[in-house]
Amino acid sequence: MRATGWRRIRPRSTAWTTTRRSALQAEQGADELVSTLVERFHRVARAFDVVLVLGTDYADTQFPDELALNARLANEFGASVIPVVGGRKQTVESVLAESRNAYRAYRGLGCDVLAMVTNRVDPEDREEIASRLATRVPVPCYVLPDEPALSAPTVSQISHALGATVLLGDDSGLARDALDFVFGGAMLPNFLEALTPGCLVVTPGDRADLVIGSLAAHSAGTPPIAGLLLTLGEVPTGQILTLAARLAPGTPVVSVPGNSFLTAEQLFSLEGKLNAATPRKAETALGLFERHVDTGDLLRRVSAPSTDRVTPMMFEHKLLEQARSDKRRVVLPEGTEERVLHAAEVLLRRGVCDLTLLGPVDQIRKKAADLGIDLGDCRLIDPATSELRDAFAEKYAALRAHRGVTVELAYDVVSDVNYFGTLMVQEGLADGMVSGSVHSTAATIRPAFEIIKTKPDADIVSSVFFMCLADKVLVYGDCAVNPDPDAEQLADIAVQAAATAAQFGVEPRIAMLSYSTGTSGSGADVDKVREATELVRERRPDLKIEGPIQYDAAVEPTVAATKLPGSEVAGQASVLIFPDLNTGNNTYKAVQRSAGAIAVGPVLQGLRKPVNDLSRGALVQDIVNTVAITAIQAQIPSRDGRTAGPTSSEKATDL
Template sequence: MTRSVYVTGIDRGDGRQVVELGVMELLTRQVDRVGVFRPLVHDGPDRLFELLRARYRLTQDPATVYGLDYHEASALQAEQGTDELVSRLVDRFHRVAREYEVVLVLGTDFAATQLPDELALNARLANEFGASVIPVVGGRGQTAESVRAEARNAFRAYEALGCDILALTVNRVAPADRESIAERLTARLPVPCYVLPDEPALAAPTVAQITQALHGTVLLGDDSGLARDALDFVFGGATLPNFLTALTPGCMVVTPGDRADLVVGSLAAHSAGTPPIAGVLLTLDERPTDEVLTLAAKLAPGTPVVSVAATSFPTAAELFRLEGKLSATTPRKAETALGLFERHVDTGGLLERLAVARSGRVTPMMFEHELLEQARSDRRRVVLPEGTEERVLRAADVLVRRDVCDLTLLGDPDVIRKKAADLGIDLSSVQLIDPNTSELRQPFAERYAELRAHKGVSVELAYDVVADVNYFGTLMVEEGLADGMVSGSVHSTAATIRPAFEIIKTRRPTDAGGGAAIVSSVFFMCLADKVLVYGDCAVNPDPNAEQLADIAVQSAATAARFGVEPRIAMLSYSTGTSGSGADVDKVREATELVRRSRPDLRIEGPIQYDAAVEPSVAATKLPESEVAGRATVLIFPDLNTGNNTYKAVQRSAGAVAVGPVLQGLRKPVNDLSRGALVGDIVNTVAITAIQAQPAPAPDRPVRPAAENAATPV
């Protein structure tokens, strides 16, 4: 039977979309096919569904998402009664439920709907759908006692109407009251109570939303600038020196269009980062001269300058009525909302109460969700040497909003802040270090000279070397000032990992996780329904048998660390005893070395790729193998084969390739492709943070050699 979750409220203004988005995130971690149903809908676009569809790549036909519009529902209820209305909506809900493992139901919004007793209608629909309920109560502008009373009343109301209440969520409370409200509600109610503080960035409209609402004309600015949140409004009228002191971070400057001094002064302040502003809004339909606009564009490239026809007073009145909305066009707000939800909701406990059976399929999205959740569970600090690179800054923005890990960016802080301001990115919680001027440079030079003394490296030479961002970042990891490093978006692989070979080096037998003979790599290949691990596709050109065995053992450990049960296939152009030659013999010898050193691991080799992953081929070629047809860790005999295969599968099968993930180092350092997208950087940072977490206790029951050799599937 389809499991459904009904998120509903008791009144307008509860910011329920944060909870709906958070619950959708949880559901998509567990199952592949999640449907959405909104019983009643207003005319016009449904911003939240469009966000869900874009973010979670939903293939559901939008026509099936909605039951009735409010006008139809009101007329139907008036003419034929509530029973007929409910019957119609139940029928439409079940059309969706038949197609999906789980359905997220988005309750009515209490916004001028002309429906009597809307709370009771939501409760009845939830019961008729067989859905568990998460009521949401808004707390903005209320005292702590008022919020607690309203939350208790909401629980009693839905409970009295027979609802199965999963949890109660209180949203938009004053941050100072959050803990006391949560403690009191937890003590008084029999279900989990989650309390989320008010988040100004969610309520702030973007510059694009302001422009649209005021029918403005964009004179300057790019998409990044228009996506900035307007956290405050500063109205210009004073002289420039007095006006500059009134500017606040993220503010929207509102000034008559003929005040060129305030326009230029605001943009100059933004360029200097004192403070970064969201943009400039010009009133009175007055526009600066072309010369002023040219200067403005050079002062703060990308920063929006928007012109509106109205005077300052009606413009102000309209601005203060605007509120930011979650939508497909505001992906950064979605990241903020999810970060807020994940910080203040016990997501593990809520998943248990949802009782949604985990799907046997593992989609790329599910794997990526798990990475972020696992990284967040035990926070680590990751250093990003390429702090001035735009993709790295955008990835840092996502990681901060999602609260995944702590970050250090390397580079000139003024340059980093300037670029971040131009992108509308808040780095207030991120550590910025300039290797050239850092007080760590001298002790790092002394440490590097000590490590490389056998190569004749002096402290003076080391002082120059450690100013390189990759060397500096690697030394931060080595000295425990960061837990891991990710680089390579603008540096070569050699420039990224050479410092790690020189400074961090391979794991010793006494290190956690055991020793490693060499540093190698894997890619997580996220196919449509499963995740495979490919190694080594990035580091070792032609490993010998001993090195190949080490790569197999390390890859199995990496796979297990990230939730992939290791079943190792040692790949060759020959399966079993059907072929011979130096290349096949190398793979056969490596397989035997793994069997002798790690009899607990399931391994098969030599084996061809099709026999490793396709059960029908395996049934013919190796019918008694416990790995053939079910392999999850695929070890390639050389870099040429591995690199070409992963790229062929990535492009031909539409797989998402996450990596390369380096393994065998004492502390984690990972390399990015120079073509890495923002999402690739986010995933790699999450992987690095997980690698830096304490390894779980090994679970290595030793199986008899005979069992390891041939056990029927």
């Protein structure tokens, strides 16, 4: 999209929507109201390439002609329209009628209707509604099911609405969605049977048995609750609160003065709000939208003429969208790590891929419960107790027999989460693996070298980083694995990096970097790069490549025009291959820190199946991006899909 900036036009406050607008229309008429809004629109539009206008939602309005006014404004602005029809608690026939009427009404008033969105329909009716609308409305109709988590208030929102006092809990706990309300009155055994996942327990504050019982159940993950709301203004003793804090750290316990009946009346009138303070709801909403809306088609319908400009946010969005298009299962060996659990929740809410977490299952559940994380359908496996351990031990012993590995020794080795996860990938129980947030690079990739091995067409395993600059994405290789590749290996890195770039939508234009450009320099280091460039040209004459070339000549058109005029790569290189690890690693970190670039990676290439390593300082978004990349890599299987035997390349990578 050709947008250098976005601006939403909407009333600055509720007062403008009701009081000021009503007065203006009453005193000077609808024409003056429209004229004022059009003038405000064009004042903003002059400064931006794209303006998003949110029409009114017809809620709590005293204006009977809302639809006509919205349609008129759209026409005056020269804006296309995407009507959104609410379908919550409506029958199929009612939703169909509302959607068709909305389309006809806007079209009848002269609007350019690009598409329709029918929102919050009964999940069981979604397919039928979508199918029938497709034959009755001549524009795309995107039908989204109702999602309880979006309308569920958070514990924080409940506390604010009821004026509750927070006794225990952190920000993460208060951000949990209250998916249900369970009122405590029964004896503990019967009460525990009534608990549901994500429920808010409402009980008098003097029922210490229900307070401790609820938190104990939460700690065990059977089930995890949103928190406790204590009524009657009764506060448990300090001993009880101390025990509660130790049982379920972070889980909110709040107190209100009212009785349970009054509190219930207030609770059932609350509905969750999607805003900047509810990031989990935002992830859920985005995942729901991306699963049920053809975003590519919608983007084409609303876009201005596109350019090659790619921002970091655009690149990350494309990663998630591409991974979601053909969902794969990724195994995460570090299942008890907090950042991994947060990333897993984002990935599951966005529907990016299926996940398996490794580690002691009770610990994973407890940690997730303490963090208020819903792991949904995530598969949990403890390698130490898994029924797969015996078979994996036999498999690993067979693969490593030439190294003297026995089944007994292998039985101990495969209990390691990285070895277990790698064997899951090798045996087709997972499509890829991501580790390294708490493990070293060697601990993460050594099992892959031993078990998965290199592709038949790859000499070595290497890596690239996707460097997301302000307006483009560059591919850097190798910045993480090979310390001092020779010419053959450097050529292999270049060919692999070009394939990786193309897989992720970056047109490969390869620059083989050196301290000299063209024929201006000589010496062993330059000659190595020159030889590697010629080897790439022999192996892949279809690739655009230049080398040796200096960094400035590779990426800056004005420098390229002086040093290598006429080159189809110089000045516009997208894949930059460094002569050694020292140069590559320092350069990517310098660009990352000095230019504010987002570095995504390292992404390993050359393995038969995808395994990727994380930095031990990886942020949650870094983990999300790396998992998405791994899932995309898994969408293209190896050429023969067979396990490689010992090869010459194994000797170079067998640690």
